[in-house]
Amino acid sequence: NAGVTQTPKFQVLKTGQSMTLQCAQDMNHNSMYWYRQDPGMGLRLIYYSASEGTTDKGEVPNGYNVSRLNKREFSLRLESAAPSQTSVYFCASRRGSQSNQPQHFGDGTRLSIL
Amino acid sequence: AQSVSQHNHHVILSEAASLELGCNYSYGGTVNLFWYVQYPGQHLQLLLKYFSGDPLVKGIKGFEAEFIKSKFSFNLRKPSVQWSDTAEYFCAVNAGNAGNMLTFGGGTRLMVKP
Numbered sequence: 001n002a003g004v005t006q007t008p009k010f011q012v013l014k015t016g017q018s019m020t021l022q023c024a025q026d027m028n029h030n031s032m033y034w035y036r037q038d039p040g041m042g043l044r045l046i047y048y049s050a051s052e053g054t055t056d057k058g059e060v061p062n063g064y065n066v067s068r069l070n071k072r073e074f075s076l077r078l079e080s081a082a083p084s085q086t087s088v089y090f091c092a093s094r095r096g097s098q099s100n101q102p103q104h105f106g107d108g109t110r111l112s113i114l
Numbered sequence: 115a116q117s118v119s120q121h122n123h124h125v126i127l128s129e130a131a132s133l134e135l136g137c138n139y140s141y142g143g144t145v146n147l148f149w150y151v152q153y154p155g156q157h158l159q160l161l162l163k164y165f166s167g168d169p170l171v172k173g174i175k176g177f178e179a180e181f182i183k184s185k186f187s188f189n190l191r192k193p194s195v196q197w198s199d200t201a202e203y204f205c206a207v208n209a210g211n212a213g214n215m216l217t218f219g220g221g222t223r224l225m226v227k228p
Contacts (some may be wrong), residue, residue: 004157033216040123042204042218043158058215090157100146100165100208103216107156 002026004106006091012112013081021076021109022057022064023091031072031094033058033103034066036087081113116141116209120219127195128227135190135222137179137205146205147210148216149179153201162205164188175199197228 003052007022025032030051035058045058049068063085065077074093078085088110092103117140133157139145150163160172169181179190188205203221 035218040220042118042220043121043206045215045219048215059217094157100163102148102160102163105150105159107157 004091004093004104006089006109007107008109009107010110012114013078014114015081015083017080017081019111021078021089021091021111022073023075023106024073025091025093025104026072027095027104028071029093029095029104030071031096032068033092033094034064034074034076035090035092036060036085037090037108038075038087046076046089073081083113085111086113087111116207116215117218118205118207120203120205120216120222121180122222123220124223126225126227128161129197131226133192133195133199133224134154135203135205135224137188137190137219138186139188139205139207139217140186140187141207141209146151147179147181148208149173149177149188149190149208150206150218151201152204152206152221158204160189170210186227194226195226197226200224200226 004025034046035046047066049055052071088108091106094103119138121136126139135216148163150158164181166169169201173176202221
């Protein structure tokens with residue numbers, strides 16, 4: 001039962017470097033999400049994909065890009081990393097787009113930008 | 115825009131004490147409400163959810179929450195906590211007009227002393 005799988009689990013980058021965080025789900029879910037978690041701020045939505053082929057901005061999209069490669073995979077890219085992007089990143093998926101359905105989360109990627 | 119407030123940032127309890135964590139949200143229309151728990155070093159897991167019907171919702175591990183529409187609240191309760199309940203708890207709201215957007219509160223870090 002893999003659920004939502006994120007890679008890598010940890011990464012340290014230098015300011016200005018680029019990086020892609022990978023996320024894959026094996027539950028045949030339609031919707032996928034990327035969040036960042038910062039102390040005292042809960043989780044904030046960066047981007048989401050309601051279905052294969054679509055992506056939309058969330059609350060904090062600046063500095064990020066996403067790709068919904070296929071139904072299973074949803075990647076998050078930092079083109080030029082900044083210290084303010086130091087955070088824990090969570091990917092999540094949901095079966096459909098109905099708002100009463102819960103999201104299922106991956107284990108997170110802890111990213112540090114020096 | 116919807117917002118979610120969790121007023122208790124840190125709570126320390128002894129085992130067997132009763133727990134109530136506050137959650138208030140700002141949206142006045144139809145809402146779907148969730149409580150997630152994040153155990154140390156793990157991903158978020160769904161505790162319980164409310165989307166219609168009985169406003170008293172029972173979840174896993176003896177947790178329950180009550181939706182009070184007039185107070186815009188969805189407080190989490192447990193009659194007797196255990197050391198294993200030490201975790202961070204997040205309230206989340208999906209407003210009826212927000213589509214795929216799930217808004218999280220800032221989280222409450224609970225420590226249960228044995």
